[in-house]
Amino acid sequence: MSGANDLRDRLTDGLYGLGWSTVKKLPEPVATGLGRRIADLAWKRRGASVLRLESNLARVVPDATPERLAELSKAGMRSYMRYWMESFRLPTWSKERVDDGVRIKDVHHLKDGLASGRGVIVALPHLANWDLAGVWATRSLGVPFTTVAERLKPETLFDRFVAYRESLGMEVLPHTGGAAFGTLARRLRAGGLVCLVADRDLSSSGTEVTFFGDTARMPAGPAMLAQHTGALLLPVTLWYDDDPPVMRGQVHAPVDVPESGTRAEKTSVMTQALADAFATGIADHPEDWHMLQRLWLADLEERGADRAEGSRS
Incomplete structure (x- = not known):
């Protein structure tokens, strides 16, 4: 089994490496078309990720018909692959290209x-492309920032x-059981910027919230950092717009x-x-929410029950 896992890990690493080395060299229209074809193929296969995306979207749009959910999941996979195609190409984007591709409201x-x-x-x-938002902050606003990355x-x-x-231009800290908290606090006390993707708890010890009418768990880190350091806490939501083809965003109060x-x-409040x-942002643009995991x-709990049942059979 370990040999199979090693092979799978090497294959995964190789595919991502191929993306970063090859996709960034493609003309943008070609990369865009490639991403859409990959998305449509994945959607047609109806794999676990697509089914999970549809299940999550059913909570966001509870009155959606099966046909509407299918449309949303197809658009969602296209949005997700747009994120990857953009991310593979971001190192080659100029400041002007970033400026042309991002529009953020209430950035004041x-x-x-x-x-x-x-x-x-x-x-x-x-939502949409948080890496692109980060590049926009570093290149257009001239503000470096610190973030945390999930261990992969x-x-x-x-x-x-x-x-x-x-x-x-980002400072990246590994998400390893809260060890990054002290460094983030120091950056904030120095007047810096910290950006955290915060709609999915990775620790199993997050804060319970009501989210689209049911209970989910989200990271407590942003609220705890704000309390600990006195830093300003700002929610930001993003979405794609095709007319013109840009990524838009909203800095909330x-x-x-x-x-x-x-x-x-x-912290709970x-x-x-x-x-x-x-x-609010997800309901307005559900097709741009890239949540392909259980939330x-x-x-x-259903997954845990399935695993327990499997272990008894």
């Missing part, structure tokens, strides 16, 4: 927060992602630290406020 919240010197935490869901297997693939994001309550109570802002507790 971000600029004012940084100008105040108190530090800013930007929290985003898996194989380790060589994780190293590729870190090197890729660092080449775009700051999430304030409640004046009363325990730290856990304050703030994380729920983030979830509400995320839900709600009921779905996670």
Whole structure:
């Protein structure tokens, strides 16, 4: 079994390496067309990721017919592959190309927060292309930032992602059981910018929130960092627009630290406020939410029950 896993890991790493080395050399229309063909093929195969995406979208759009869910999941896979094609090509994009490709509303919240010197935490869901948003911040606003990356297997693939994001001007810390918290706090106290994708808990110890009418768990880190450092906490949502073909975004109003309550109570209130802002953006642009994993507790518990049943059979 370990040999099969090693082979799969090498194949995965090789495919991503091929993407970064080859796709960035393609003319943009060719890369765009390739991404769409790959997305449509994956969607037609109806694999586990596509079915999970549809299941998640059914919670976002509860009155959708099966036909509408299929349309959304097809558009979602195209959006997801657009993210990858753009990401493979981002190292070659000029500042002008980034400026032409991104439109962010109410960015004054971000600029004012940084100008105040108190530090800013930007929290985003898996909408559109968060890497492109990061490049826009570093190149167009001239603001370097620190982020956290999920540990991936194989380790060589994780190293590729870190090197890729660092080449775009980001400081990348590994997500290893909260070890990054101290470094993030130091960056914020120095008046820096921290960007965190925060709609999916990776620790199994996140904060429970109500999300599209059911219970999910989201990372407590953004709210805890804001309390710990006094930094400004800003939800940001993104989406793709085809007319013209740009990525748009919305910087939402700051999430304030409640004046009363325990730290856990304050964290709960703030994380729920983030979830509400995320839900607004996702509901407006469900096809751009790249959530191909289980998120709600009921779905996670169902998976656990399936595994337990499998172990008994």
